[in-house]
Amino acid sequence: MKNNIKILILFFIAVVIASCARSQGKGGAFHSSIQIKGSDTIVNLVQVWAERFVEVNSTYNIGVTGGGSGTGFAALMNKTCDIAMSSREIEKKETVLAKSKDVNPREFMIGLDGLAILINKNNPVEKLTLQQLRDIFMAKITNWKEVGGDDLEIVILSRESNSGTHMFFKEHVLRLGDKKSNDEFSPKSLLMPSSQAIYDEVLQNPHALGYVGMGYINNNVKTISVAVNAKSSYVYPNTENVMSGKYPISRPLYLYTDGEPTGVVKMFIDYALSAEGQKIVLETDFVPVKTAEGKKF
Amino acid sequence: MKRKIIDAIIEKIIFVCGILAIVFVVLIFGFLLKEGLGFFQDFGIIKFIAGKFWYPSSSPAQFGILPLIMGSLLVTVGACVIAVPIGVMAALYISEIAPKGVKDVLKSIVELMAAIPSVVIGFVGLVTLVPLVRTLFDVPTGLTAFSGSIMLAFMAMPTIVTISEDAIRSVPWSYKEGALALGATKWQTLRRIVLKAAMPGIIAAVMLGIGRVIGETMAVMMITGNAAQIPGSIFEPVRTMTATIAAEMGETVRGGIHYKALFGIGLVLFVITFLVNFVADLFLGKSKNK
Numbered sequence: 001m002k003n004n005i006k007i008l009i010l011f012f013i014a015v016v017i018a019s020c021a022r023s024q025g026k027g028g029a030f031h032s033s034i035q036i037k038g039s040d041t042i043v044n045l046v047q048v049w050a051e052r053f054v055e056v057n058s059t060y061n062i063g064v065t066g067g068g069s070g071t072g073f074a075a076l077m078n079k080t081c082d083i084a085m086s087s088r089e090i091e092k093k094e095t096v097l098a099k100s101k102d103v104n105p106r107e108f109m110i111g112l113d114g115l116a117i118l119i120n121k122n123n124p125v126e127k128l129t130l131q132q133l134r135d136i137f138m139a140k141i142t143n144w145k146e147v148g149g150d151d152l153e154i155v156i157l158s159r160e161s162n163s164g165t166h167m168f169f170k171e172h173v174l175r176l177g178d179k180k181s182n183d184e185f186s187p188k189s190l191l192m193p194s195s196q197a198i199y200d201e202v203l204q205n206p207h208a209l210g211y212v213g214m215g216y217i218n219n220n221v222k223t224i225s226v227a228v229n230a231k232s233s234y235v236y237p238n239t240e241n242v243m244s245g246k247y248p249i250s251r252p253l254y255l256y257t258d259g260e261p262t263g264v265v266k267m268f269i270d271y272a273l274s275a276e277g278q279k280i281v282l283e284t285d286f287v288p289v290k291t292a293e294g295k296k297f
Numbered sequence: 298m299k300r301k302i303i304d305a306i307i308e309k310i311i312f313v314c315g316i317l318a319i320v321f322v323v324l325i326f327g328f329l330l331k332e333g334l335g336f337f338q339d340f341g342i343i344k345f346i347a348g349k350f351w352y353p354s355s356s357p358a359q360f361g362i363l364p365l366i367m368g369s370l371l372v373t374v375g376a377c378v379i380a381v382p383i384g385v386m387a388a389l390y391i392s393e394i395a396p397k398g399v400k401d402v403l404k405s406i407v408e409l410m411a412a413i414p415s416v417v418i419g420f421v422g423l424v425t426l427v428p429l430v431r432t433l434f435d436v437p438t439g440l441t442a443f444s445g446s447i448m449l450a451f452m453a454m455p456t457i458v459t460i461s462e463d464a465i466r467s468v469p470w471s472y473k474e475g476a477l478a479l480g481a482t483k484w485q486t487l488r489r490i491v492l493k494a495a496m497p498g499i500i501a502a503v504m505l506g507i508g509r510v511i512g513e514t515m516a517v518m519m520i521t522g523n524a525a526q527i528p529g530s531i532f533e534p535v536r537t538m539t540a541t542i543a544a545e546m547g548e549t550v551r552g553g554i555h556y557k558a559l560f561g562i563g564l565v566l567f568v569i570t571f572l573v574n575f576v577a578d579l580f581l582g583k584s585k586n587k
Contacts, residue, residue, distance in 0.1 A: 067547050068547070068548060070354070070548035071547040074547065074548055074550050077550055078550070097550055097553075153437040155437045155438040160523075160544050160548075161352075161353055161354040162544075162547060167354070184352050184355060187350060187364065187524060188526050188534075189524060190440060190522040190523055190534050191523040191525070191544070192523065193518065193519075201438070204428050205431060205437075205438055205439070208438065
């Protein structure tokens with residue numbers, strides 16, 4: 001009996017030593033891993049950055065997870081990630097909360113994005129004004145025929161409230177930039193867990209209408225042109241129109257760190273802002289930050 | 298002598314395990330109360346339960362969970378309407394009618410159904426059932442309470458079948474023999490004697506099935522559409538209480554009002570499942586005493 005216990009203890013010690021030895025890694029090089037969390041809009045972009053970054057600096061591990069900008073900020077404050085991705089600016093109350101938890105968010109603008117309004121390919125509607133979009137998302141317009149489409153009920157797809165895209169859309173389309181407004185998405189709107197889920201539903205449902213980042217535009221779904229009002233021209237969300245500020249619902253994209261970044265975190269952010277990193281921004285259908293410099297958002 | 302000591306020790310260990318199970322439930326309830334009650338004090342319990350709008354991240358935030366409760370109930374009731382008749386019939390078939398070979402195969406298949414992860418069920422449902430529901434019933438979107446109900450019925454079925462089957466099998470032979478001897482047909486015996494005698498057990502099975510269904514999260518989150526509206530029919534999107542907690546837990550900062558509100562939902566959910574299990578226990582106890 002006693003012998004058994006001894007053997008068991010020895011075995012556990014052996015396991016612990018073995019696992020320590022393994023984490024030393026190839027050639028004894030020092031391993032370091034960072035966690036990046038937040039906005040679903042740019043999760044694909046950051047994923048590409050992480051892959052290319054690790055190709056060059058093979059001793060590092062980078063974990064990238066989505067979940068929404070709010071999730072990223074919460075993770076930064078709960079200290080479960082090193083970099084938060086966000087498709088909106090950090091709010092004042094969040095900064096206050098962060099400071100109270102001894103976290104000092106530092107902001108890096110990494111690119112620009114236009115919010116694309118997606119509908120099914122079979123939907124004949126081509127263009128909408130901001131006012132029409134607002135009425136649709138507040139369920140004042142409930143049928144496609146009211147905006148020049150077929151006689152079909154509109155299914156509104158929105159993101160969860162932890163999404164930066166959700167917040168931005170609410171502020172700039174539903175409330176039309178009016179800070180005092182209390183307008184909300186209609187309770188009828190379907191809260192989808194990710195941008196991909198919105199895309200998937202639009203792909204197969206001719207009733208559906210949803211908003212996603214420009215990175216999700218492709219030929220299998222239709223992207224609507226948007227005008228500020230009926231008199232102004234309808235603009236399609238592409239790189240030029242977002243860069244020039246013609247597209248009415250565009251926004252900056254950010255990475256946030258706790259305090260001034262150091263070590264790998266700094267290397268990663270430098271890489272993101274480098275010429276090569278910004279080329280990837282363009283490749284993933286967003287707008288590089290360098291070309292938009294000097295333009296006020 | 299030695300045996301007695303070992304017996305005593307094992308008895309103690311079992312006793313401690315039993316007590317621990319109770320302690321854990323009490324602790325979970327206590328924790329929910331602690332986090333949830335603070336929220337009720339700040340926000341008001343009536344406003345919470347009867348409020349029609351759920352806008353947790355707006356300012357001022359609105360925390361009304363009536364649509365969420367209605368959503369959960371609608372999906373659960375729908376699942377029961379589908380799962381209970383099929384489940385009870387299947388149990389009856391497995392225990393009374395099926396030949397030995399078929400019975401074993403059916404039983405193991407039903408048990409296997411219980412082992413399918415709910416996220417897999419949800420995923421399959423999302424790809425196959427959701428488009429089908431939309432075209433078949435000509436509704437604007439397939440992400441509806443109805444789709445959720447069907448998927449949940451799948452998940453409740455193994456519980457209902459297994460426990461109903463136990464109840465039906467434990468009906469004494471003498472009942473059946475008596476009925477058959479009096480000239481009743483097999484169907485009459487099944488319907489009037491076996492089913493009736495097994496009823497408390499079957500009701501308990503249904504209640505436990507409901508318990509499983511009302512707490513299910515993953516599949517429901519994927520296919521019910523997550524619209525926090527008071528549903529007008531089963532073909533409309535709904536948002537359940539569980540899906541709300543799961544979807545919003547990540548974004549809340551510990552100690553904030555939104556965080557506490559989610560605990561409030563947890564508390565309501567706990568009370569509901571407690572009631573359901575309590576009723577199931579009542580019936581299960583009744584069937585044992587016979």
